[in-house]
Amino acid sequence: xxxxxxxxSAVDIATGVADGTFTAEAVxxxxxxxxxxxxxxxxxxxxxxxERALAQARAVDAAEVKGPMAGVxxxxxDIIDTHDMPTGMGSPIYDGHQPAADASCVAQMRAAGAVxxxxxxxxxxxxxxxxxxxxxxxxxxxxxxxxSGSAAAVADQMVPVAFGTQTGGSVLRPSSYCGIIGYKPSFxxxxxxxxxxxxxxxxxxxxxxxxxDDIELMSAAMLRRPFTPVTDIKKPxxxxxxxxxxxxxxxxxxxDALEAAxxxxxxxxxxxxxxxxxxxFDWLGELRGMINGWERADVMADEWxxxxxxxxxxxxxxxQGGLDTxxxxxxxxxxxxxxxxxxxxxSFEGCDVxxxxxxxxxxxxxxxxxxxxxxxxxxxxxxxxxxxxxxHKGPNGLPVxxxxxxxxxxxxxxxxxxxxxxxxxx
Amino acid sequence: xxxxxxxxSAVDIATGVADGTFTAEAVxxxxxxxxxxxxxxxxxxxxxxxERALAQARAVDAAEVKGPMAGVxxxxxDIIDTHDMPTGMGSPIYDGHQPAADASCVAQMRAAGAVxxxxxxxxxxxxxxxxxxxxxxxxxxxxxxxxSGSAAAVADQMVPVAFGTQTGGSVLRPSSYCGIIGYKPSFxxxxxxxxxxxxxxxxxxxxxxxxxDDIELMSAAMLRRPFTPVTDIKKPxxxxxxxxxxxxxxxxxxxDALEAAxxxxxxxxxxxxxxxxxxxFDWLGELRGMINGWERADVMADEWxxxxxxxxxxxxxxxQGGLDTxxxxxxxxxxxxxxxxxxxxxSFEGCDVxxxxxxxxxxxxxxxxxxxxxxxxxxxxxxxxxxxxxxHKGPNGLPVxxxxxxxxxxxxxxxxxxxxxxxxxx
Numbered sequence: 130x131x132x133x134x135x136x137x138s139a140v141d142i143a144t145g146v147a148d149g150t151f152t153a154e155a156v157x158x159x160x161x162x163x164x165x166x167x168x169x170x171x172x173x174x175x176x177x178x179x180e181r182a183l184a185q186a187r188a189v190d191a192a193e194v195k196g197p198m199a200g201v202x203x204x205x206x207d208i209i210d211t212h213d214m215p216t217g218m219g220s221p222i223y224d225g226h227q228p229a230a231d232a233s234c235v236a237q238m239r240a241a242g243a244v245x246x247x248x249x250x251x252x253x254x255x256x257x258x259x260x261x262x263x264x265x266x267x268x269x270x271x272x273x274x275x276x277s278g279s280a281a282a283v284a285d286q287m288v289p290v291a292f293g294t295q296t297g298g299s300v301l302r303p304s305s306y307c308g309i310i311g312y313k314p315s316f317x318x319x320x321x322x323x324x325x326x327x328x329x330x331x332x333x334x335x336x337x338x339x340x341x342d343d344i345e346l347m348s349a350a351m352l353r354r355p356f357t358p359v360t361d362i363k364k365p366x367x368x369x370x371x372x373x374x375x376x377x378x379x380x381x382x383x384x385d386a387l388e389a390a391x392x393x394x395x396x397x398x399x400x401x402x403x404x405x406x407x408x409x410f411d412w413l414g415e416l417r418g419m420i421n422g423w424e425r426a427d428v429m430a431d432e433w434x435x436x437x438x439x440x441x442x443x444x445x446x447x448x449q450g451g452l453d454t455x456x457x458x459x460x461x462x463x464x465x466x467x468x469x470x471x472x473x474x475x476s477f478e479g480c481d482v483x484x485x486x487x488x489x490x491x492x493x494x495x496x497x498x499x500x501x502x503x504x505x506x507x508x509x510x511x512x513x514x515x516x517x518x519x520x521h522k523g524p525n526g527l528p529v530x531x532x533x534x535x536x537x538x539x540x541x542x543x544x545x546x547x548x549x550x551x552x553x554x555x
Numbered sequence: 556x557x558x559x560x561x562x563x564s565a566v567d568i569a570t571g572v573a574d575g576t577f578t579a580e581a582v583x584x585x586x587x588x589x590x591x592x593x594x595x596x597x598x599x600x601x602x603x604x605x606e607r608a609l610a611q612a613r614a615v616d617a618a619e620v621k622g623p624m625a626g627v628x629x630x631x632x633d634i635i636d637t638h639d640m641p642t643g644m645g646s647p648i649y650d651g652h653q654p655a656a657d658a659s660c661v662a663q664m665r666a667a668g669a670v671x672x673x674x675x676x677x678x679x680x681x682x683x684x685x686x687x688x689x690x691x692x693x694x695x696x697x698x699x700x701x702x703s704g705s706a707a708a709v710a711d712q713m714v715p716v717a718f719g720t721q722t723g724g725s726v727l728r729p730s731s732y733c734g735i736i737g738y739k740p741s742f743x744x745x746x747x748x749x750x751x752x753x754x755x756x757x758x759x760x761x762x763x764x765x766x767x768d769d770i771e772l773m774s775a776a777m778l779r780r781p782f783t784p785v786t787d788i789k790k791p792x793x794x795x796x797x798x799x800x801x802x803x804x805x806x807x808x809x810x811d812a813l814e815a816a817x818x819x820x821x822x823x824x825x826x827x828x829x830x831x832x833x834x835x836f837d838w839l840g841e842l843r844g845m846i847n848g849w850e851r852a853d854v855m856a857d858e859w860x861x862x863x864x865x866x867x868x869x870x871x872x873x874x875q876g877g878l879d880t881x882x883x884x885x886x887x888x889x890x891x892x893x894x895x896x897x898x899x900x901x902s903f904e905g906c907d908v909x910x911x912x913x914x915x916x917x918x919x920x921x922x923x924x925x926x927x928x929x930x931x932x933x934x935x936x937x938x939x940x941x942x943x944x945x946x947h948k949g950p951n952g953l954p955v956x957x958x959x960x961x962x963x964x965x966x967x968x969x970x971x972x973x974x975x976x977x978x979x980x981x
Contacts (some may be wrong), residue, residue: 236856430662
């Protein structure tokens with residue numbers, strides 16, 4: 130059985146450990162064995178100490194009371210602090226850096242009985258400059274970024290679940306490219322204490338998983354509510370098909386995936402109608418660069434002052450752009466973004482959910498770039514919860530996800546509709 | 556002259572250092588000498604290394620180009636990271652803790668030529684449990700908290716300016732008690748990178764100073780805009796006199812101060828009218844405890860798991876309260892708070908500014924508690940910018956500030972009206 134434990138869902142692992150079907154140690158061992166066989170190809174891990182992981186698993190096995198995530202191995206993006214493992218931010222500046230405390234989300238996982246397996250590869254400071262990770266479906270292609278290692282590790286069955294962060298598209302893009310579920314909750318849902326910022330008005334802690342119930346299991350542990358599986362919605366949803374003004378820039382496989390999903394949802398009983406964003410939303414793409422650059426320059430004031438040469442040329446350019454931006458322009462951009470938010474956070478004109486592209490298409494060839502964040506970033510700016518589902522494949526047989534978006538704080542509804550959508554698209 | 560340099564404003568220091576009237580070293584020496592004579596009574600500093608401060612000052616003197624804050628000594632609340640000084644969070648858990656990087660605001664001060672003089676005393680994790688600081692006007696009384704050391708140090712002319720943080724009333728209350736200006740900008744104005752959180756939906760970095768121009772000098776350095784002194788407003792403001800539903804709980808000296816300020820502003824030409832908050836705002840006081848507790852439990856998940864016994868009984872109670880709160884109740888509280896925010900962030904029904912109590916009254920006797928945050932916390936929850944001005948005194952000759960509040964992001968207008976108000980109340 131050991132060789133299969135790494136492919137189980139987090140819910141099945143927690144259940145099996147709690148009822149004694151297998152041990153947490155056996156699960157961790159299975160994950161470590163699988164990593165050993167695949168890591169040279171995938172390169173998902175920045176820090177991994179098998180003995181440290183196994184010690185945690187044995188402690189879970191020895192504990193009398195099993196938590197709701199007993200024995201579940203979790204991957205942690207390497208911009209998220211861990212008190213017992215270095216946290217390198219994907220940058221030589223923080224090589225070997227050892228935080229004093231766990232990030233809130235890490236402490237919450239431990240409290241629930243999870244095993245912090247190791248630290249997953251992040252792009253430099255959760256930005257655009259990638260490191261060593263490749264796409265598990267085709268190692269010549271990017272896994273996406275910046276949560277590259279977390280998405281690749283979950284896709285490759287190295288761990289059932291992992292933490293990512295999204296400021297532009299850093300959870301949903303790699304999840305789509307790697308063929309898993311990527312979930313960015315409503316802004317401010319999960320604590321960011323102990324997570325290195327990128328742009329403070331946009332940063333969101335997100336989750337990578339292979340099952341919706343695993344998303345809910347982690348959410349429940351962090352939001353301190355009892356876990357209940359994601360249940361069917363009572364009636365098919367009203368779906369707004371939101372192609373966005375960037376539709377023509379997407380590749381045919383994205384057009385095909387979205388059209389097919391819309392048709393499948395309609396066939397399953399949903400009312401699907403076109404949903405157009407007001408014209409001023411077209412500005413959000415341009416505003417994003419300005420807001421991101423301005424806030425990056427804030428966040429990284431210390432690194433800029435003391436370690437500028439250790440930053441990538443790309444990051445230096447982003448920060449310099451922020452430093453060159455007048456405050457007035459930044460505030461104007463914030464006002465416009467907030468006005469757009471106010472128009473979408475309460476409702477989508479009667480739609481329960483929006484169906485919208487997750488990515489331009491399949492993961493691009495090459496490891497030097499991580500793909501375009503445009504289709505994910507629009508919704509990050511709006512603070513709405515979004516999820517990508519691995520429903521389709523492109524011309525090369527690689528995953529092409531779809532994206533569902535719900536109004537602000539309608540996260541639980543989003544998960545229910547996502548479950549219904551997975552069934553409809555089967 | 557040296558013995559007076561510590562009493563200069565930040566603007567005067569930067570000007571004098573830039574034009575060679577005196578050196579940054581002389582300023583820092585004057586501040587250190589004054590601290591040496593007063594610290595035993597006031598107890599404002601958690602960490603102070605004279606040599607480290609003087610080395611920074613000498614580097615400023617040696618630099619060819621002087622920054623806009625050249626040679627200005629700055630106090631930094633001890634929950635704000637400094638790469639070259641320990642950051643203890645007011646807790647034995649972080650005793651001697653050395654961060655890897657400067658907080659954004661600290662790096663921005665250094666880039667502007669300021670001298671990071673040392674770390675000022677904070678209540679435990681910027682909460683309610685005080686440490687050693689006393690009120691410089693009367694050492695038997697609290698300086699307020701949680702930015703106790705920053706407010707006391709500025710009031711005592713140990714530094715011209717200092718950083719504080721406000722989640723309830725931690726900048727404005729100690730500023731009022733100590734008789735200085737305390738400024739809490741609009742939520743999300745200054746970066747919180749490297750600042751230990753208390754409650755993430757409320758935390759705001761704020762400033763303590765003795766002059767409005769010094770507030771603008773620091774703001775300009777952080778917001779990367781040129782410094783221009785706070786100028787007179789073109790015509791007297793429309794003032795909403797907002798007594799709030801807590802008015803009867805305030806002490807007579809607060810009633811007197813506010814009535815006198817309203818009369819003085821009217822005499823100076825302002826239109827002053829009563830301003831009543833809608834009834835549902837009365838709930839905010841109760842919601843605050845719930846929101847604060849819930850988010851505290853998130854933020855401090857690691858300390859709770861690994862160092863619970865090292866937390867004060869008060870902090871343990873706050874966290875336990877948060878853990879006992881159902882997520883649903885927290886979300887309902889957030890919705891109500893956000894609805895209140897939406898009603899006040901855009902405008903105050905034609906008022907340019909609200910005049911409202913800053914505190915219950917003079918600083919209470921005793922050092923075991925830091926006074927009530929109720930009059931400050933209301934506006935922290937609303938994300939509006941607020942400022943306390945040291946306009947009045949109570950029956951014991953101790954300071955009683957007034958508070959001015961402006962709509963969201965009308966910070967610059969608030970400073971202008973504050974300047975006008977200081978004149979009007981002279």
